[in-house]
Amino acid sequence: MIKTLHGRLTAIVVALFALSSVLALLLTSSTTRAYAEEERQRLNASLAADLASYLKQEKLIPVTNANMEEGMEEIKRLMTVNPSIDVYLLDGKGRIVSSSTALDDLDREAVALEPIDRYLQPSPRLPLKGDDPRGGDPQVFSASRFRGGIVYVVLGRTEGTLVDALAGSYALRAAAAMFGGVALFSIFSGGYIFWALTLRMRKLVAKVDGLSTELAGTGTGEAPHGCDEIDGLDHAFDSMAMRLRSLVEALQQADTERRDLVANVTHDLRTPIAGLRGYLETLLMRGEALDPAERKDHLETATRQIDRLSGLIDGLLELARLDSARLELHPEPFVAAELAQDVLQEFRLRAKEKGVELRLKTDDGDTMIEADIGLIQRALANLVENALRHTPSGGWIEMAATREPGVVRLSVGDSGKGIAPEDLEQVFERGVRIEDAKGGGAGLGLAIVRRIVELHGAEIRVQSEVGVGSRFCLFFPVRA
Incomplete structure (x- = not known):
């Protein structure tokens, strides 16, 4: 199947020229x-009149039984x-009386008189065709009464097909050759012209696909099978x-999240500032x-x-840095189990002061992954700090x-308060705080964790049950 527009246009031109050439040959032949x-x-x-005059002179007409043979x-x-x-002698009603062909070989016993009458009129419109006593199509004739x-x-x-006519006519063969030459020239020249005319359209499709690539990071995808340039442009x-x-919707969603984040952070900033101001004013006035x-x-x-x-500001700066298009990851291979042990070690003193037990679970499998070790450490630290804050x-x-x-x-995982099922879907949203589960905070820690996971092409899931605890799981593809 022809996929390109100029190919389809060329095929249409070929078909039209072929059809017009056949019609022209048929018309020319006819x-x-x-x-x-x-x-x-x-x-x-005058042939019939001359024959009648000669036969009359030889006293062979009118036909009688004596002179018939x-x-x-x-x-x-x-x-x-x-x-x-073929010569036939007819009576006044068109019946064949005598013939140059044996009467037994004839398919007709009589000939229609209407064409003969029209032929014998002054200045008849030629050609005129009459019955052929030997059968077949009507033929041109000459007649005289x-x-x-x-x-x-x-x-x-006059019989035969178009092929017979071409075989027997030099003029028709020359006309057919001329039509063929014109058709070939038109096909090649038309194909080139159509290719040149659709070149700009193909460039436009490439530009649209390039713009989509810039917007999405991927192309428009392969066009449906059998598409030409117009279909490709429509698809692109x-x-x-x-x-x-989707970008507009994402921007609108991001703007909504930004507004919510600003509102939540403003509230969280105002609270410590108000407390700080109160205590400092007390020291100034009653120190x-x-x-x-x-x-x-x-x-x-x-x-x-x-x-x-300071923690709120650091969280905002960290989230802004992770969202920056200029952020560069520095992946390196490391053993995940060793990093997990290092992160837990950072929190042992705080956990001991709070009376919370820290556990580490590993297996004998290979836990080597390739990622930015600094960002992964930050994500795990956020999860442990979040768990430590809400574990009694x-x-x-x-x-x-x-x-x-x-x-x-x-x-x-932890044995904390847990998260209600209706709150699980928004637990990673920026600035969202699940008060029953998390208490204070600006709701930035889990948002930072999710962003770090997304940057690595990994996946994060959460399982929680109110009154039992929560578990946050990060899944990293195995290093090839």
């Missing part, structure tokens, strides 16, 4: 045959001069429009009246508020690094 018949009838217009022999003798004609009858001469037969445009719509223990308590509280502000004293936090078919799984 008109040539009609012209030949017209000229033959015109040139032999002699007349037939004379007609056969005359036919030796022009054997392509005499007293009591008609001399009717069939002027040869639809793909680009779909991608633009001399406070004993050293109270001043120390106020300063420690202010320091905690500063730390909280006497509880436990477990980090696991195990090998599964095709992936390495890193997970952080």
